[in-house]
Amino acid sequence: MKNLLDRRKFLKGGLASGVLASVLGTGKKAFAEHSFGGYPNSMGVLVDLSKCIGCRTCEAACNKEQEMPAPDKPFDDMSVFDEIRHGQKRRTSEKTHTVVNRYDVPGHDGPVFRKFQCNHCNEPGCLSSCFVNAYTKTPEGAVVYNEKVCVGCRTCMIACPFYVPAYKYSSPINPVITKCKMCYDTRLKNGRPPACVEACPQEVMTFGKRRDLIKLGHERIQKNPGKYIDHIYGEKEVGGTAWMYLSSVPFAEVGFNTELGDQPIVNYVKEFLTVVPMVLTIWPALFTGFHLLAKRKENQKESQKATTPSDRNA
Amino acid sequence: MSKKFITAWLALLALMMLNVQPAQSMEGPDTATLDSLTDLFAPVSFNHAMHVDVVANDCAVCHHHTTGTKVTDERCARCHKNSGEANSVACRDCHNANPFSAENLQKIADAELLFHTDKPGLKGAYHRKCLGCHQEMGAPTACENCHTKTEKGEAFYRSGKFAPTPGKEPASE
């Protein structure tokens, strides 16, 4: 955790204070100062941690739906909850878009489980940091990624406040980032709930319009006095996220970063982004070579042509 | 195992003929086969009679106010203090099997006066009710205590014969 935090602080602190950046003025991307707040009718998911029993059915459902590689252990093997890598609990990786982790919270009866995946931010750090526009926030609420455009620079991995995007090390020639798509292609765009949401036996996750879910979340808190922490994580954090959480234990106890603030990540990095063309066009060149970059630019043009205007404008 | 299997089949046959078996002490079936969501798991044979005993004949513990017993939850009592028996006692008649379908979400959005906007779907209702009580009363809580995986279920969970073996590609569905 420490290591990663430092990486982010580097981006946030080091670059936001960069005098050079302000001198260079506005970059290609114009960002509003205030929070955009998301598309009015976008969908979301409210995850109620107090209902999760840690059965990992959601992980299995995601693996199937997204045709992910075989897991290292069966999905009904609960020993994964004891796995610690580099001092951390399991995280999203090239093999999985979502993980459930177990937390033993002092003073709380029994373990608390937390399902985690991309939060599909209203103003995604991954999207705003990507200089080839590989990411799109769809009007339905999903943040999707286009691997044809990606040059594999991995800036999005650092820019994401939740450390969600994972790098597919198993495909070094063709750089690919993997992350939860909110089942956009297979479900969301056809008005269907994500696979993990539907599979969960406890209905831990409620799918609906984001603004309805916020109302519902506050109602649930109010109607069950003493049961929940009076906060919906993701309602305001980093400018709001499509996936939001209710918990009966303090969020910091179950792996949430409660110090992110309500400002979208883009507000910290936008000055940095004005120098992106200068800095970052060199990185991918180092990683992938100029040829590959040129090829991808072409791909990008093609895919832009192929995208419908409504996708682009929305 | 085989005994269980036979019981399940008998219950299923009985249900096919009558939908429910005749009552003994209380009104209601002795066994109910919960199979409307069967896919990854075999149908669950639910020992209704035993659970009636466990709750000391208080139907409302599971059936809310639908059987005519007084509600116990004060949040429900605010409106349902004097509610009588409902038209149906079956869980599935109130708890939608597809709670997040576009149709159902629209239905909720359109019903401005609807109070039960946070009503769980059928699968959620079953599990929260059953498991919630099982946790409280120290009854079994592991998935396999109630559920036997079908072959499709084993493939889904990558367990049993679909389990990954280190260094070998697991069998596919």
Ligand code: SF4
């Ligand atoms: S959680 Fe991370 S990867 Fe997901 S949309 Fe937000 S910034 Fe992007």
Ligand code: SF4
């Ligand atoms: S929304 Fe879809 S892609 Fe994302 S974790 Fe759930 S099943 Fe996986």
Ligand code: SF4
């Ligand atoms: S399927 Fe539901 S209950 Fe099971 S681990 Fe996932 S979120 Fe928790």
